[in-house]
Amino acid sequence: MLRSLWLDDDGDQWLPGPGRADAARAGVPAVEIVGAGVTGLSCALTLAEAGVAARVHDARGVAGGASGRNAGFALRGAALAYDEARIALGVPAARELWALSEAALARLAALAGDAFRPEGSLRLAVDAAERERIRAEYEALVADGFAAEWREPPVGGCPDRFHGALFHPNDGAIQPLHWIRRLAAAALAAGAEIVEGSSVRSLGDLGAPQVVVATDGLGARLLAGLDAVIVPARGQVIATAPVQPRTVACPHYARDGYDYWQQLPDGRLVVGGFRDTDPAGEATCDEGVTPGIQRRLEALAATVLGELPRVTHRWSGTWGETPDRLPLVGPVAEAVAGRSGVWIAAGYSGHGNVLGLACGDLVARGILGDAASTFVPFDAGRRFGGEGAAAGAVPS
Numbered sequence: 001m002l003r004s005l006w007l008d009d010d011g012d013q014w015l016p017g018p019g020r021a022d023a024a025r026a027g028v029p030a031v032e033i034v035g036a037g038v039t040g041l042s043c044a045l046t047l048a049e050a051g052v053a054a055r056v057h058d059a060r061g062v063a064g065g066a067s068g069r070n071a072g073f074a075l076r077g078a079a080l081a082y083d084e085a086r087i088a089l090g091v092p093a094a095r096e097l098w099a100l101s102e103a104a105l106a107r108l109a110a111l112a113g114d115a116f117r118p119e120g121s122l123r124l125a126v127d128a129a130e131r132e133r134i135r136a137e138y139e140a141l142v143a144d145g146f147a148a149e150w151r152e153p154p155v156g157g158c159p160d161r162f163h164g165a166l167f168h169p170n171d172g173a174i175q176p177l178h179w180i181r182r183l184a185a186a187a188l189a190a191g192a193e194i195v196e197g198s199s200v201r202s203l204g205d206l207g208a209p210q211v212v213v214a215t216d217g218l219g220a221r222l223l224a225g226l227d228a229v230i231v232p233a234r235g236q237v238i239a240t241a242p243v244q245p246r247t248v249a250c251p252h253y254a255r256d257g258y259d260y261w262q263q264l265p266d267g268r269l270v271v272g273g274f275r276d277t278d279p280a281g282e283a284t285c286d287e288g289v290t291p292g293i294q295r296r297l298e299a300l301a302a303t304v305l306g307e308l309p310r311v312t313h314r315w316s317g318t319w320g321e322t323p324d325r326l327p328l329v330g331p332v333a334e335a336v337a338g339r340s341g342v343w344i345a346a347g348y349s350g351h352g353n354v355l356g357l358a359c360g361d362l363v364a365r366g367i368l369g370d371a372a373s374t375f376v377p378f379d380a381g382r383r384f385g386g387e388g389a390a391a392g393a394v395p396s
């Protein structure tokens, strides 16, 4: 029951390829990557396409972490709303971040095929105060030339419940397992290796000159001090039996993203959230569920559908939260990492499905010595100190 709906779905065959089970492929690769989620596989794909030997290790398997346990929302942007990002980063950097994420979303759509559904997404206001916050994001997006649509009530399928909404037309939904397997298949086809069931105990055990920590909220053990910088956050989810007709046309989220739900084409409702009702209890890597949050998820499902169908799946996953809610991407100082050549791409603060694809690619390009790979607000050096993207870089 605690297996995610996605991981329970073997309808999309995992494509075997050279290197998947080929742990003993001769020699030490140029780059070893810890984590076979969206970040690690994106990094491996870019490196392999550049002709650089990359080996991905995962203690479990492809999509075993948050990448196979999330709610399946593929959203542009970051954990901060666009207007908040403008204040925190300044308008040029906020614009750059949104453009980076929109490019990654388009790339995801191209790589995922029918594992991506281009439905848009709806950010809903549960009260007048949230309506004001969402209006502020809408106005900032439109002012800076990004596509956004305002929706007045009734909206969100629950009459009288929502006070307006912001529709992001280019967002969509993914079937997380299918998407990640396709990304893995692309990385394998480009020549990367993926070693499942390979738990990395220490970065010092890896022989490659460059290593990448792509573990989002799960990597505290690997980097001294990581637990002070990236805090694990658990998200709990339920999925129901199919309900027809399908009334929720795209990913919905409300209460500043604390609650989120989508209805799949087969009519199943997937609902996650309420982490804020037990912040201390949910600051954990434990992939369990709790009765209090599960009851709230059921109540939300009943409100959305008008009834509570049978709950078929209950699960949770862990993501990494950073103090400024932006990921850490780039080299990590040797004094912190305990060895040279360590890079990180992690800490998406619950918004990593698209950003993970972008940041895995960014860190790979940093390793390749591409000076244009640095996006300053993400620079891992802001927390860890780094030697600069070119240090120890592998030429393409």
Ligand SMILES: Cc1cc2nc3c(=O)[nH]c(=O)nc-3n(C[C@H](O)[C@H](O)[C@H](O)COP(=O)(O)OP(=O)(O)OC[C@H]3O[C@@H](n4cnc5c(N)ncnc54)[C@H](O)[C@@H]3O)c2cc1C
Pocket (backbone or CB within 6 Å): 034, 035, 036, 037, 038, 039, 040, 057, 058, 059, 060, 061, 062, 063, 064, 065, 066, 067, 068, 069, 070, 071, 072, 073, 074, 075, 198, 199, 200, 201, 214, 215, 216, 217, 218, 219, 222, 234, 235, 236, 237, 272, 316, 317, 318, 319, 320, 345, 346, 348, 349, 350, 351, 352, 353, 354, 355, 356
């Ligand atoms: C319930 C939930 C809902 C979410 N909803 C959304 C959403 O709707 N939209 C969105 O954009 N984001 C969402 N997120 C966040 C998003 O899923 C993550 O940010 C993203 O998947 C992170 O990908 P990743 O590859 O960086 O990490 P992960 O997918 O977590 O992969 C890390 C991998 O590292 C492996 N690993 C860890 N330590 C080791 C080790 N020592 N040795 C070997 N392997 C190791 C793990 O097994 C794991 O497979 C959600 C997350 C959760 C949990």
